[in-house]
Amino acid sequence: MKFFHISDLHIGRQMNGYGLKDSQESALAQIIEYAADKKPDAVLICGDIYDKSVPSAEAYTVFDSFLNRLSAVRPSMPVLIIAGNHDSPERLSYASSFLGRHQIHISALPPSSPEDRLKKITLGDEWGKVNFYLFPFIKPGYVRHLFEEGKVTGYDSAFRAVLEREEIREEERNVLLAHQFFVSGTGDPSLCDSESVMLTSGGLDQIDVSALTAFDYAALGHLHGPQKVGEERFRYSGTPYKYSVSEEHHHKAVMMVTLEEKGTLKTESLPLICRPDVRRIRGPLEDVLAASDGEGRGDFVSITLTDETEAYDMKDQLQEAYDRILEIRIDNERTRKKLMEDGEEIKIPDPFEAFCRFYEAIRHCPMTGEQETILRGVLEEIE
Missing domain, CATH: 3.60.21.10 (Metallo-dependent phosphatases)
Structure with a gap:
């Protein structure tokens, strides 16, 4: 068979x-x-x-x-x-x-x-x-x-x-x-x-x-x-x-x-051959543009540029070189520094708050007052 x-x-x-x-x-x-x-x-x-x-x-x-x-x-x-x-x-x-x-x-x-x-x-x-x-x-x-x-x-x-x-x-x-x-x-x-x-x-x-x-x-x-x-x-x-x-x-x-x-x-x-293909491209703008020669220009592409200085017409050049751009990202020293500066400390919720969020994500509705009382009792027993 x-x-x-x-x-x-x-x-x-x-x-x-x-x-x-x-x-x-x-x-x-x-x-x-x-x-x-x-x-x-x-x-x-x-x-x-x-x-x-x-x-x-x-x-x-x-x-x-x-x-x-x-x-x-x-x-x-x-x-x-x-x-x-x-x-x-x-x-x-x-x-x-x-x-x-x-x-x-x-x-x-x-x-x-x-x-x-x-x-x-x-x-x-x-x-x-x-x-x-x-x-x-x-x-x-x-x-x-x-x-x-x-x-x-x-x-x-x-x-x-x-x-x-x-x-x-x-x-x-x-x-x-x-x-x-x-x-x-x-x-x-x-x-x-x-x-x-x-x-x-x-x-x-x-x-x-x-x-x-x-x-x-x-x-x-x-x-x-x-x-x-x-x-x-x-x-x-x-x-x-x-x-x-x-x-x-x-x-x-x-x-x-x-x-x-x-x-x-x-x-x-x-x-199975995927036509067009789906791929990531990473590197300086010049190299990314050069990589569009041939059949690759028709692929679905996610582009990450690593140039330290950004060309003013970067987006126009990329759209001229590639037919199907999914996203354009910038990854250089400046953007990494900005991410570090903007980063916020992640707040870890207490067990009660965490379970309430979990319950609402699963049931698509908040817990009732009676359920909250039961949960508090369970947490007290665990502690």
């Missing part, structure tokens, strides 16, 4: 005001070319299809074209799709019954009643069945009502509680599609600047990778950098295009996974 694993298309995204439609279509076209060449048995798309919960008409058109072109590849292959945290489950699941009859299987909504289970698609090959479990993005509040009080206390327990209801036949090969923030005891995942917010608020959205042990492969979405989490069989495919300067050194790719007999796993990265 050979399948493609991709995620986080973020169709409709912009970068510092620049539209990325052409860049996204280029990446999607490369995926279709790989599908025509490698002939996978299935394509897995693991969340964040769109960048916004209410996508533009243009974003719908881009994804519709991608699915149509993918469906035209022969032999035909099923496409398995789950919702990510950026997607609107209701919009993504529209016409899912009709699409399912055309081998496009979508799971956008988590179980909502005690009888509901994850959508399971079973395919087969010479070694038997391969069961694909489609687990869309969830928050604890989405599923807490399905379980007895106290069972779901956070993201980790919510994810495990939903999985525990599935009858997973471990003698067969099982694949999970999921869009969550998984961590391993061997080290934290590699995050981009835009993802670092997931580590704030105490990292409450983290799920330990041990929750995935029943699966021969976990096709993960959510993080933009391609990487494994603990084991080779638990992988983030990453985005098909670079969506921030912090992704400059990412090697974007389609993850091609091959499952043969039970316990046999092979993975291969099929590289």
Whole structure:
């Protein structure tokens, strides 16, 4: 069984005001070319299809074209799709019954009643069945009502509680599609600047990778950098295009996974070329201007100038040399000195104030007077 694993298309995204439609279509076209060449048995798309919960008409058109072109590849292959945290489950699941009859299987909504289970698609090959479990993005509040009080206390327990209801036949090969923030005891995942917010608020959205042990492969979405989490069989495919300067050194790719007999796993990265590229440039103005020769002038660039004296027409010269400037920074002795002079001492809040801020960041509302009284009592006991 050979399948493609991709995620986080973020169709409709912009970068510092620049539209990325052409860049996204280029990446999607490369995926279709790989599908025509490698002939996978299935394509897995693991969340964040769109960048916004209410996508533009243009974003719908881009994804519709991608699915149509993918469906035209022969032999035909099923496409398995789950919702990510950026997607609107209701919009993504529209016409899912009709699409399912055309081998496009979508799971956008988590179980909502005690009888509901994850959508399971079973395919087969010479070694038997391969069961694909489609687990869309969830928050604890989405599923807490399905379980007895106290069972779901956070993201980790919510994810495990939903999985525990599935009858997973471990003698067969099982694949999970999921869009969550998984961590391993061997080290934290590699995050981009835009993802670092997931580590704030105490990292409450983290799920330990041990929750995935029943699966021969976990096709993960959510993080933009391609990487494994603990084991080779638990992988983030990453985005098909670079969506921030912090992704400059990412090697974007389609993850091609091959499952043969039970316990046999092979993975291969099929590289995707980012057009135009996203990169940082640092140095004196003269060197930065010289570096724009050739194809590089069309890249998305973050520029840091190190000249001690600033040219009065610096911005005009750079805009003449580069087509897509994301930002221009100055880093020299004068700016560093000014930062030191303007720097203020960081005030560390007392535990009560810190927890109140934490609570409001998570719940989006301040604590009640009763809750504050309880918190003060807890802090007094700790002291």
